Amino acid sequence: MALYEKTASELSELLGKKEISAVELAKDVFARTKAVEDKVQGYVTVAEEAALAQAEAVDKKRASGEELSALAGIPIAIKDNICTKGTLTTCASKMLYNFKPPYNATVIEKLTAADAVITGKANMDEFAMGSSCENSAAHPTHNPHNLDRVPGGSSGGSAAVVAAGEAPLALGSDTGGSIRQPASFCGVVGLKPTYGAVSRYGLIAFASSLDQIGPFGRSIEDAAMLLDAVTGHDPLHDSTSVKTPFEGSLRANLNADVKGLKIGLPKEYFGEGISDAVRKNVMAAAEAYKALGAEVFEISLPLVEYALPIYYILSSAEASSNLARFDGVKYGYRTPNAGDDITELYTKSRSEGFGAEVQRRIMLGTYVLSSGYYDAYYKKAR
Template sequence: MSISLDQLTIKQAHQGLIDKQFSAEELSETYFQKIEQRDVQIHAFLSLQKKEALAQARLIDQQIKQRKEINLLAGIPLAIKDNILVKHTYTTAGSQILKNFVAPVDATVIRKLKEQGVILIGKTNMDEFAMGSSTENSAYGPTHNPHDLTRVPGGSSGGSAAAVAGRMCLGALGSDTGGSIRQPASFCGVVGIKPTYGRVSRYGLMAMASSLDQIGVLANNVDDAAIILSAIAGADKLDNTSQQPTFAINPKVKDITHQLTNLTIGLPKECFSDQLSKPIKQQINQVVEQLVKQGAKIKEVNLSSLEYALPCYYIIMPAEVSANLSRYDGIRYGNSIMEKAKNLSEVYFRTRGQYLGSEAKRRIMLGAYILSAGYYDEYYRQAQQALQSIKQDFANIFKQVDYLITPTTPTTAFRLGDKIADPLAMYLSDLYTVSVNLTGLPAISLPIGNEGKLPIGLQIIGRHWEENQILQLGRVIEKLNND
């Protein structure tokens, strides 16, 4: 066969299915074979749902045979981060405490994908409860970067990013609380989009920091990301923070190459300081020059809140983590030492002591400290005030520009083991991404080149609910880069 089934875009795969060039079963089989070959080294997946996936693929094939019209995503193999509930499958969130947990319901995003006829091939590896920037905090062993196996894939959605980059699925869902989609997308050279807070229902996403968490998409290209995002977006009565905005996500990304003269792109000075590695700076500058040639206006802006975004994040996030993770108590579900315990306190202390990993414990304790009597005003209240200032800073900037372009990360993928002993060094990988979660804005990371073997990512931030716009600019950059 002349077409390589693992190099298709979603649209090409769809066309191939309806033209009967290959069946949905063959398409899924191709990806399972690829996983068998590559995932021994990469370890992107925690579990595979092969039997269910192939049965679902055969259903799609029947519909095609009966000449029924099928959805764009029908028969498309996608991977799901393991903190999103898929009914009757193991859902561990990378934690020992949920080692044998079977999801009793589907997350809203999963229900929506199933309605589209998507083939769910497996659950991907992640830092425990989405806390980390390298997947090294997974209780089931780290994921390796497909571009260089000695490097991390980023995190916490490292398994999803590596699965897409390793062509072991046609796209994946991740979750992003401080950069957990965009940072691994950048490290693995794929597209990653974190939508506006409220764009996608969080029902069935295991909560980490509820005011910041958002489900999003990792894909091989901007068009694929738009297609998957449009399928999962929308208000949901099971998540009161989800909304139905005026502008729906357009699954077909408009080509705006010839309309760039109407647009102003902001470059925040603070994002291009000495903390940024030189090769990343150079390649972003090259992209910006190309955009100028196409007629875009560039404006240097001040993002003075950048210096306190990370400190603010590392107060608000652990505070919410300490509350959200109190549900893993050995009483209701998950691993428990109930049988060995003498009394109730022992069930709590020993279950959590034994089955939670270091980073989870560290953040729970940090949160407990920050919220404890005498420290609340000093930390949490101060962080809430900083949050207002950060929001104001972005609101002012978006009066002057239509988009912001920043690096996604200060460096390319680091080596496995390099930062695991130093939590603060690990936290700094989220320098350019956390502001977006604190403000609820949408942002996308795009691959724009390499430093040696390692991919470099560029981040576009847009106004609230302007995912269509950042996808459009993303597509322009992608096209300029491919030409």
């Protein structure tokens, strides 16, 4: 089995035993990327040179006897809406085509401290708005299992590069399914953590009260290992982050006893639209939990039928507010055709810089926040 086919936890063990080097692993992963990336198109930016330098530094630390983290030397792809200092962070948008952040997101600082190797920036639906990874100003990403199908979205690039062997781990962001859905489409493990478990500092905002950074991996252990590294309170930069998201290491507790655990199955989730295969697999998992001593029972979430319209009202309202900062003045795209008129500068820069899906959501959000409609839509949804 090639190195790029192994799970991150397997690679971590090999690195720890010095059976492989971080440079050797990075070169193997980039060789795989060069072989398949023209078909999958999972990246916006590949950072091979910087990654090999990171890997070399890890090997020197290990050779000197330093105690290293489980992620030391493990290649990780980063969704292109998470700020990486000095490396293009475009949100897969023309609006940020030339933006190189002057700072790192908190999660990047944590990964750097853990000596992870960052392979590049993964493609996405523009500003995380979409569920197919086709709404990207860079290019559409393809599902590695069938290039004629989509990988899901908005974190489709992150899911695809893990599924294709272009990185054993990746970070994505999830506002309304943007990690969970592409993980499912690409056959990898993805998780949206509890809101506040991971700092949002440096995550370019779509809908601030819903956005959350989370992991992709080839196994549950991989996802737990990555999540362990990025969770935690961020008192300096994110007041919505929480001090104690959980007790102890997730990875260390994967095989903890589930006896007495209560698991609810919302009956509304098993109605019209669910496929027989999904129903069968979920119920098989429920039976496995029962056999291990968990209590599984039916519950009701009667308001779930309103979840989707509520999501679109609230997320679009927040997007309208958050994306107002992209005005052609401070950074990013500026129209060359505005003359001396400031209103024309704003209008043309935003019309030319944002794609169709982003413009639709900004317009919807502005509508539900406008005078006369705020109470009827936004306030009611909230």
